[in-house]
Amino acid sequence: xxxxxxxxxxxxxxxxxxxxxxxxxxxxxxxxxxxxxxxxxxxxxxxxxxxxxxxxxxxxxxxxxxxxxxxxxxxxxxxxxxxxxxxxxxxxxxxxxxxxxxxxxxxxxxxxxxxxxxxxxxxxxxxxxxxxxxxxxxxxxxxxxxxxxxxxxxxxxxxxxxxxxxxxxxxxxxxxxxxxxxxxxxxxxxxxxxxxxxxxxxxxxxxxxxxxxxxxxxxxxxxxxxxxxxxxxxxxxxxxxxxxxxxxxxxxxxxxxxxxxxxxxxxxxxxxxxxxxxxxxxxxxxxxxxxxxxxxxxxxxxxxxx
Amino acid sequence: xxxxxxxxxxxxxxxxxxxxxxxxxxxxxxxxxxxxxxxxxxxxxxxxxxxxxxxxxxxxxxxxxxxxxxxxxxxxxxxxxxxxxxxxxxxxxxxxxxxxxxxxxxxxxxxxxxxxxxxxxxxxxxxxxxxxxxxxxxxxxxxxxxxxxxxxxxxxxxxxxxxxxxxxxxxxxxxxxxxxxxxxxxxxxxxxxxxxxxxxxxxxxxxxxxxxxxxxxxxxxxxxxxxxxxxxxxxxxxxxxxxxxxxxxxxxxxxxxxxxxxxxxxxxxxxxxxxxxxxxxxxxxxxxxxxxxxxxxxxxxxxxxx
Numbered sequence: 001x002x003x004x005x006x007x008x009x010x011x012x013x014x015x016x017x018x019x020x021x022x023x024x025x026x027x028x029x030x031x032x033x034x035x036x037x038x039x040x041x042x043x044x045x046x047x048x049x050x051x052x053x054x055x056x057x058x059x060x061x062x063x064x065x066x067x068x069x070x071x072x073x074x075x076x077x078x079x080x081x082x083x084x085x086x087x088x089x090x091x092x093x094x095x096x097x098x099x100x101x102x103x104x105x106x107x108x109x110x111x112x113x114x115x116x117x118x119x120x121x122x123x124x125x126x127x128x129x130x131x132x133x134x135x136x137x138x139x140x141x142x143x144x145x146x147x148x149x150x151x152x153x154x155x156x157x158x159x160x161x162x163x164x165x166x167x168x169x170x171x172x173x174x175x176x177x178x179x180x181x182x183x184x185x186x187x188x189x190x191x192x193x194x195x196x197x198x199x200x201x202x203x204x205x206x207x208x209x210x211x212x213x214x215x216x217x218x219x220x221x222x223x224x225x226x227x228x229x230x231x232x233x234x235x236x237x238x239x240x241x242x243x244x245x246x247x248x249x250x251x252x253x254x255x256x257x258x259x260x261x262x263x264x265x266x267x268x269x270x271x272x273x274x275x276x277x278x279x280x281x282x283x284x285x286x287x288x289x290x291x292x293x294x295x296x297x298x299x300x301x302x303x304x305x306x
Numbered sequence: 307x308x309x310x311x312x313x314x315x316x317x318x319x320x321x322x323x324x325x326x327x328x329x330x331x332x333x334x335x336x337x338x339x340x341x342x343x344x345x346x347x348x349x350x351x352x353x354x355x356x357x358x359x360x361x362x363x364x365x366x367x368x369x370x371x372x373x374x375x376x377x378x379x380x381x382x383x384x385x386x387x388x389x390x391x392x393x394x395x396x397x398x399x400x401x402x403x404x405x406x407x408x409x410x411x412x413x414x415x416x417x418x419x420x421x422x423x424x425x426x427x428x429x430x431x432x433x434x435x436x437x438x439x440x441x442x443x444x445x446x447x448x449x450x451x452x453x454x455x456x457x458x459x460x461x462x463x464x465x466x467x468x469x470x471x472x473x474x475x476x477x478x479x480x481x482x483x484x485x486x487x488x489x490x491x492x493x494x495x496x497x498x499x500x501x502x503x504x505x506x507x508x509x510x511x512x513x514x515x516x517x518x519x520x521x522x523x524x525x526x527x528x529x530x531x532x533x534x535x536x537x538x539x540x541x542x543x544x545x546x547x548x549x550x551x552x553x554x555x556x557x558x559x560x561x562x563x564x565x566x567x568x569x570x571x572x573x574x575x576x577x578x579x580x581x582x583x584x585x586x587x588x589x590x591x592x593x594x595x596x597x598x599x600x601x602x603x604x605x606x607x608x609x610x611x612x
Contacts, residue, residue, distance in 0.1 A: 125435050126428030129481070130473055157502045165484055167436055175435070178471055178496050187507060189495040190484050196463045201493060 002151070002263040004230075006143075009150045010273035014058060017280045021059040024284070024293060031287035032061035033091040033117065033279075034083050038076065038102065039069030044095045050276060051093065058280055061088060073102045077110055084112040090290055091117035091283035114289050117282040119172070128172055131179045134289060136282055141173035143274030144209055144230050145183055151263060153207060153228045156185035161205035163218065163251075165192045169211035169232050177207075198222065216253040226262040232271050308457070308569040310536075312449075315456045316579035320364060323586045327365040330590070330599060337593035338367035339397040339423065339585075340389050344382060344408065345375030350401045357399065357582060364586055367394060379408045383416055390418040396596055397423035397589035420595050423588040425478070434478055437485045440595060442588055447479035449580030450515055450536050451489055457569060459513060459534045462491035467511035469524065469557075471498045475517035475538050483513075504528065522559040532568040538577050 024031060033055050037048045048064060055062035065079065076094075083092045092115045098104050108116070113123040119138035127135035148155055160177050164170035170190060177186040191201050193212070202208055202222040208229045210218050215235035223229060233251030250267030258264050265271055287293070330337060339361050343354045354370060361368035371385065382400075389398045398421045404410050414422070419429040425444035433441030454461055466483050470476035476496060483492040497507050499518070508514055508528040514535045516524050521541035529535060539557030556573030564570050571577055593599070 122432030122436060122438070123429050124432070126430065126432030129431045129435055129477055130428060132428070157500050159502075159507070165486075171435055171481070171484075174496075175477070178477075178498075180471075185498075185500045187495065187497045187501040189493065190480075191493045192484075192491075194463050194491045195493040196465075201465070 001258050001261055003258075004147055004151050004228075004263055004265045004270060006147060006265055006270040007273045009147060010143075010277040012150075013146070013274075013277040014054070014280065017277070017284060018058045020284055024287065025059065027293055029287060029291050029293060030059075030061045030088075031091070031283050032063065032089045033093065033283045034063040034065060034086075034089045036065045036067065036076075036079065036083075036092070036094045038067045038071050038095070039099050041095075041097060044097070048095050051279065054276055054280060055283075060280065060283060063089065069099050071099070071102070073106065076102055076107060080107060080110050084110075084115060089115065090287035091115055091279075093118055093279065115286055117279060117286050119282065120167070125167070125172070129175050131181075131184075136286060136289075137176060138168065138172045139275045139278035139282060140169050140211075140232060140271060141176050142278045142282070143271055144169075144173050144232065145176050146278065147230060147265065147271065147274055148207065148228070149183055151228075153263065155183060155207070158186050158206040159189070159204055160186040160207045160209065161189045161191060161202050162209045162211070163191050163198070163202060164211035164213070164232075165190050166211060169209075173209055173211075210251040212251050214251055215249050216251070218252040218257060220253070220256040220260050223257050223260045225260050227260070229257055229261045229264040230271060231265050231267050234267060234272065307564050307567055309564075310453055310457050310534075310569050310571045310576060312453060312571055312576040313579045315453060316449075316583040318456075319452070319580075319583040320360070320586065323583070323590060324364045326590055330593065331365065333599055335593060335597050335599060336365075336367045336394075337397070337589050338369065338395045339399065339589045340369040340371060340392075340395045342371045342373065342382075342385065342389075342398070342400045344373045344377050344401070345405050347401075347403060350403070354401050357585065360582055360586060361589075366586065366589060369395065375405050377405070377408070379412065382408055382413060386413060386416050390416075390421060395421065396593035397421055397585075399424055399585065421592055423585060423592050425588065426473070431473070431478070435481050437487075437490075442592060442595075443482060444474065444478045445581045445584035445588060446475050446517075446538060446577060447482050448584045448588070449577055450475075450479050450538065451482050452584065453536060453571065453577065453580055454513065454534065455489055457534075459569065461489060461513070464492050464512040465495070465510055466492040466513045466515065467495045467497060467508050468515045468517070469497050469504070469508060470517035470519070470538075471496050472517060475515075479515055479517075516557040518557050520557055521555050522557070524558040524563060526559070526562040526566050529563050529566045531566050533566070535563055535567045535570040536577060537571050537573050540573060540578065 035051050052062050052064045083089050108120045113121045119136040124136045162174045174188045174190050178188040199222045203224045211232035231250035231252040236246040239247040341357050358368050358370045389395050414426045419427045425442040430442045468480045480494045480496050484494045505528045509530045517538035537556035537558040542552040545553040
C-alpha cells in the first residue's frame with residue numbers, strides 16, 4: 001500500500017509557486033491575494049491566518065481584511081467591489097461561513113470571476129464543465145486531481161467513483177476528471193447519500209474519491225483490492241485519551257481500507273495541505289489571466305496551469 | 307416493452323405551452339423568440355423554419371433573422387447586442403453551425419444569459435451544475451429528463467449511465483439527473499469513447515442515455531434486461547430501397563435493444579420532438595425571468611418550470 005503524502009506533494013508545489021512568483025516579479029508583477037474574514041468563527045480565524053502566512057512565505061502580496069460579525073451585506077459587497085477594482089489584488093477569497101445576515105451566493109456572484117480564486121462563481125463552474133482552460137477551478141478538486149497526477153495514478157480510461165455531490169468537491173472533481181485530455185478522460189460515477197447499492201458501486205472504482213462529510217463512512221467492503229482512495233473528509237471524533245479530547249478522521253475508515261487499497265491519502269496530511277497549495281496556484285493563474293503574462297503549461301497536463 | 311412516444315409527449319407539452327402563452331398574454335406580455343440563421347446550411351434552414359413555425363403555432367412572437375453566409379463576426383455580435391436590448395425578444399437562438407469566420411463560443415458568451423434559451427452560456431451551465439432553478443437548461447437534456455418524468459420512470463436512486471460527454475447532451479443531462487430533489491437524485495455515470503469495459507458499465511444502467519453520435523453503436527450486449535433506453539442520436543445510414551436513399555437511425559441498434567429494454571425511445575419520434583418543445587418552454591421561462599411574472603412550478607418537479 002502506497003501512502004499518498006499530501007504534505008510532501010503540497011510542499012513541492014509551493015516551491016514551484018515560489019519560483020513562479022519570482023519570475024512574475026521579474027516582470028514587475030506581484031501576484032496579490034486578499035482574504036476576507038467576517039466575524040470570529042474559530043476555525044475560520046485559523047484558516048485565514050494560514051492562508052495569509054503561506055501567501056507571504058511564497059512571496060505573494062497578501063492582504064488580510066477582518067470585519068466585525070455585524071457587518072452588513074451592503075458593506076461586504078462594497079468591499080468586494082473595491083477589491084474587484086484594486087489592481088494589486090488578483091485573487092479574492094471570502095472565508096466561509098458568513099454570518100446569517102449575509103447571503104453567501106450573492107457575495108460570490110459579485111466577485112469578479114477573474115479574481116474568484118475559490119472557483120465558486122457560476123461562470124467559473126460553467127467554464128470548468130465546458131473544459132475551458134481559463135476556468136478558475138475550486139482548490140480541493142484541483143488538489144485531488146494533482147495528487148493523482150503526482151502519484152502517477154492513471155486517470156485516462158480509469159473508472160472514478162466520487163461519493164458526494166457537493167459544489168465544493170463532488171461535482172467539480174467529477175467534471176475535472178471527465179474532461180478531454182491529460183488529467184481527464186476518466187469514466188466518472190457520482191454517487192451520494194441516495195444511491196442504492198453503494199458498496200457495489202464504489203467497489204468498481206479504480207479511483208475512489210470520498211467527500212460525503214461522515215466520519216469513517218467508507219469501509220473495507222466499499223473498496224476494491226488495489227484501488228486508489230482519496231479521502232476528502234475531515235471530521236472530529238471523540239478521543240478522551242488525546243489532550244484535545246478529539247482526533248481528526250476522514251470519511252474513510254483508514255485502517256481497514258488501507259489494507260485493501262493500492263494507494264490512499266491519510267487524514268490529516270492528505271488532501272488538506274493540497275487545498276491551500278492550489279489556492280496559491282489559483283492566485284498565480286488569476287494574476288496571469290488579468291495581466292496577460294503567459295506561463296508555460298504543465299508537462300503532465302496542458303489544460304492545468306500548475 | 308414500452309415505446310416512449312416522444313412525439314405524443316411533445317405535443318402535450320406544446321399544448322401546455324400554448325395555454326401558458328395565453329395566460330401571459332392576459333398579463334400583457336407576449337413571449338418572443340428570435341432565431342438567427344447565418345448562411346444557407348440545408349439542415350439549418352429546415353430547423354429554423356420549424357422553430358419559427360412552432361413558435362407561431364403556440365402564440366409566441368417569432369422573429370426570424372436571416373443573414374448571408376459572408377456575415378462578419380462583428381456584424382453578428384452587433385445583431386446579438388440589439389436582440390439583447392430588445393424588450394420584445396425574450397429568447398435568442400443562433401442556429402449552429404456558424405460559418406468559419408465566426409467563433410461560436412464568442413457569440414454564445416455575448417448573449418444575455420437571461421435570453422440564452424439554448425442554455426449554452428457558461429453562466430447557465432454553471433447554474434445548472436449548481437442546481438440553481440433560474441438556469442436555462444439546454445433543450446435536449448431537459449427533453450430527456452422530461453421524457454423520463456412523463457413516462458413515470460423512477461429517477462431518484464436509479465443508476466443512470468450517460469454515454470457521451472458533450473456539452474450539448476452528455477454533461478448537462480448528467481448534471482440534471484444528479485441534482486438534489488424531484489427529477490434528480492440519480493447515481494450518474496458518464497462514460498465515453500475512452501471508457502474501458504463499456505458494455506459492463508452500460509449494463510448497470512437502470513436508465514441508459516446515449517448521445518455518442520455513432521449509428522447503432524449500442525447493442526443488446528450493452529443493455530440490462532428491463533432498462534429504460536433514451537436514444538439521443540440521429541444518424542443517416544444508406545438505404546437504397548428508400549426514396550431518399552437513406553434512413554435515420556439512432557445511436558442504439560433499435561431492433562435488438564428493444565427486445566431487452568423495459569422502455570425505449572424510437573428514432574425518429576423520440577428525443578427529437580422534445581428538443582423543440584423544450585425550446586418553447588425555455589422561451590417561456592426566459593420571459594418569466596425577465597418580466598418577473600411567476601409561473602407555478604410543475605407538480606412532478608418543483609425545480610423544473612415546465
